[in-house]
Amino acid sequence: MARVLLVDDEKLARTLYGDYLRGAGHEVTAIASIQEVKEALAREPYDIVVTDLILPTGDGMEVLRHTKEHYPGTEVLVITALDKVDPAVRAIKSGAAEYLVKPVAPEVLQHAIDRALATRELLRENAALRRYVSLLETGQRISxxxxxxxxxxxxxxxxxxxxxxxxxxxxxxxxxxxxxxxxxxxxxxxxxxxxxxxxxxxxxxxxxxxxxxxxxxxxxxxxxxxxxxxxxxxxxxxxxxxxxxxxxxxxxxxxxxxxxxxxxxxxxxxxxxxxDLAYLDDLTHLFNTRYLHQVLDREMKDTQQTHGGFSLLFLDLDYFKTVNDTHGHLVGSQLLVEMGRLLKGCVRDQDVVVRYGGDEYVVVLRHTDSGGAMKVAERIRRTVEKHRFLAREGYALALSTCIGIASFPEHAGDKATLLDLADRAMYRGKKGSRNVIYMAAKDLEATPPARYSQRTGS
CATH class of the missing domain: 3.30.450.40 (GAF domain)
Structure with missing residues (x-):
């Protein structure tokens, strides 16, 4: 049942109401003064306070105000011998659950306590229901x-x-x-x-x-x-x-x-x-340059937040133009598709492979520094060198690749510079022995403008 704090300066009333309520199954603590009320409430929780309006060192309104201010979950019943409207109105407006006029039969007091506890339970259930509705609405907004x-x-x-x-x-x-x-x-x-x-x-x-x-x-x-x-x-x-x-x-x-x-x-x-369908290359079904710029923007933001890094591989097939001139553009296109598959097999699922244009590809190696990028680049270089392209179609073409490496934030702090440095590193290999890897450096020769306007194999 309920824990009841009974406050009345009359010993007879405390005894009468206390005995009855205990007999009804409630746990009752009977006291006589406002100070005892404050001490009792501070010491342990109560479900309901039943207080007389007139007390030796104050009144029941003070008990009501103190209880509602410090223990809002506790109900308060006010009992008084004053059969007047004003005190009743003040008590109800201040949060009293009931206002009973003496003499109060024990059965009436019991019913008043039951009503107060039932009302409190309904209010709690209503508050819980509002919280659940609010939670559902919030969850719907999120999802x-x-x-x-x-x-x-x-x-x-x-x-x-x-x-x-x-x-x-x-x-x-x-x-x-x-x-x-x-x-x-x-x-x-x-x-x-x-x-x-x-x-x-x-x-x-x-x-x-x-x-x-x-x-x-x-x-x-x-x-x-x-x-x-x-x-x-x-x-x-x-x-x-x-x-x-x-x-x-x-x-x-x-x-x-x-x-x-x-x-x-x-x-x-x-x-x-x-x-992503809008970001795929029509021929190879690798990502295109539009998607590359989105990936670079995202990776730079993430890297700044996590203190990590990523690397860029810029690669170009050596002498690819010879394939087109000798076997035709259809064979050349088939070879580019196979090259895309070869690249994806050399990197992780989380890495991004992009067809940059013509026979040029870019690989974004996530969470990889320049040292790790060098290992991946060498794996790609050797794989391409050993591979025989379009062997099933009867061509078995041997090709090689030049790869340029640039890492963020080691070599550059912005997207344009990172791409440019990787491109310059790759172009250095194109001017030399080919089938080689170069790391980005500030003094590398700029890629000729013609390669920007028409990025085709050479």
């Missing part, structure tokens, strides 16, 4: 958002509100398992300077369990990491930052929001797949 930036704003606000977090940082995860920042809410303007990102990102593994990370630099040393999972696929993470232990009872709400976030990320991925 139907198809703009990446707007998704980050909406999801961050939702996690912060529902999870009562000091700050929220969102991450997305690609098919290769690489984690990138989805939102920088809670991080400083230049995320490269924020140690929290460097702490969190490496610890976001493939776990699908909600975890608590400790020792985060800054004012909020704890992070509740909630995985965003759709079906069997882990698509991202929400890191909710707290100054101390996360509040109890937020797991259900944050878990639901994380599932909505995962659905939104999956939808964005599907849209990206459709958009």
């Amino acid at each position: 139907t958002t198809l703009d990446r930036e707007r998704l980050a704003d909406t999801a961050c606000a939702a996690f912060q509100g529902m999870g009562l977090a000091s700050e929220v940082v969102l991450f997305e995860r690609d098919a290769s398992g690489c984690v990138r920042l989805l939102s920088d809410h809670g991080l400083c303007g230049d995320t490269r300077e924020d140690p929290r990102l460097a702490f969190l990102a490496p610890r976001l593994d493939a776990s699908r369990e909600v975890r608590l990370l400790e020792g985060i630099p800054g004012p909020w040393p704890l992070a509740l990491v909630v995985p965003a999972v759709d079906g069997e696929e882990l698509l991202g993470h929400a890191a909710l930052l707290y100054p101390h232990a996360p509040p109890a009872g937020i797991t259900e709400a944050t878990g639901f929001l994380a599932r909505c976030l995962a659905l939104a990320l999956r939808n964005l991925g599907r849209i990206s797949e459709v958009e």
